[in-house]
Amino acid sequence: MTTAGRRPLILNAGINSTGYSAKSWRAEGRPWDRFLDYGHYLEAAEIAHSGALDALFISDHPALQRDTTSRPIHSFDPLVLFSALAANVPDIGFLLTASTGYNSPYNLARRLATLDHISGGRVVWNAVTSFNPDVAANFGRDSLPDRDERYRRANEFITVVKRLWSSWDARAEGFPRADGALWDDDSARRIAHAGEFFHVQGPLNVPLGPQGYPLIAQAGGSEQGIDFAGRHADLIYAPLLSIGAARDYTSDVRERALAHGRDPQSIRFVPGLVPVVAETKAEARSLHERLNGHDGEESLIGALVRRLSPALDGLAAHDVVDPERLAPVPGQRGPVGFTRAFYDVARSERITLRDLARRSEGGHRLVIGTPDDVAADLLEWWDSGVVDGFTLQLPVLPDDLRLFVDEVVPRLVRSGARLDHYPRRTLRERFDLPLAENTPQLT
DSSP: OOGGGOOOOEEEEEOOTTOSSTTGGGOTTSOTTGGGOHHHHHHHHHHHHHTTOSEEEEOOOSSOOOOTTSOOSOOSOHHHHHHHHHTTSOSOEEEEEEESSSSOHHHHHHHHHHHHHHHTSOEEEEEEOOOOHHHHHHTTOSSOOOHHHHHHHHHHHHHHHHHHHTSBOOOOTTOSOTTSOOSOGGGBOOOOEEOSSOEEOOOOSSOOBTTBSOEEEEOOOSHHHHHHHHHHOSEEOOOOOSHHHHHHHHHHHHHHHHHTTOOGGGOEEOOEEEEEEOSSHHHHHHHHHHHTTOSSHHHHHHHHHHHHTTTTTTOOTTSBOOGGGGOOOTTOSSOHHHHHHHHHHHHHSOOBHHHHHTTEETTEEEEEEOHHHHHHHHHHHHHHTSOSEEEEEOSSTTHHHHHIIIIIHHHHHHHTSSOSSOOOSSHHHHTTOOOOOOOOOOO
16 A cells, blocks of 8 residues: 555656766776667666566667767667567566657557557657757758647647557457457548648557557657647656746646646656765765766866856856746757756746756756665655656666665655555556547547
8 A cells, every 4th residue: 555545656767878877888897888788778677677667768869979978878779679678577668769750650650559569558658859950860851840840740640649549449349250250340440631741541450459559758848848748648757856846847737738628637747867876965976976077066067057058157156046047048949848947946946056956967857865865855756746756867777776776666665655566567557547549639
């Protein structure tokens, strides 16, 4: 029984490359090129499974990151990698990223539905619009489409995919019939979609699966992204840096969901979280600096200023950050979610530049301390009712994942927030979400 009868706190784990830290490839005793070794990912998956974590997560950009001093964060195709892991690791879910900009709805719907069948209903699709011009160039585009076009395409894409997923239900009772019919022909419906970007006849040649069809995840931070999340997402993976900012964000998404005719309580919020764990808080702070190639706090702060410059130029470490310095810029090319996260936390509390440098890592919320500190932080957020769980981004893989599973997870289990086993088979059952069978319409 979990605390106060609530759903268990959700814990997903990112397993990209050698870890979330750009310098994670340098981990002592680990080969620098382990991001090319299937066994590396299998080990991470087995560790996560031993802690009964809910799902593995892989982000993706189908383009080479051209920083030769950093681990290549995106390499293996997530769908192919997860297909291999699904055959070897039971129970745990697979949250994979695929772009609505550089796939076709029918092919992606078919591949995701296939993996959902193979895994027994353990798939979540993290739908992204792809903001990287290098990705556009790899798919024959001279330039990146503007944000409005990307989200119009994404909305149509995801609606077509959902309609394809629900276009064939082969589970009717009374089949096969004596006359040799294997299914009711009326159960395979053409969707006959003709829209701005896609013309798709259907039906899909993979029927509804164990959980109906896969869950949808999203991390929208722009106005278009938040509306898209409210319209489609079952899970929200977004950068949220304070409880106050998170409360505003989740309220906004739920309002959008209601406006689109959805149950606003049918969305699970699992923001990104970067835990840095050590025996003492001082050791954890020092570890955070070393993981990022810094030799002290001033170097760490300087890196943040360079990243957000010119927004923070001229500020001293003890200065309170004016939120307007961090406000998203209209028409900015990169992801608005990370920019908005900094803006929201500065708006919701008086935060100094020093504290801001310790609040976020790679855009997601950073928690530094002992296993007790980290567990207490997660429980504080979960007890607030603002989030349903977290998507862990471990600095070094697989070592920090094992440390989290061995030291933090047992504390969460003892608190009543987590179970030490997998109680239900499909992710929809586990996250208390209804079986997906409806056919959405494009509005």
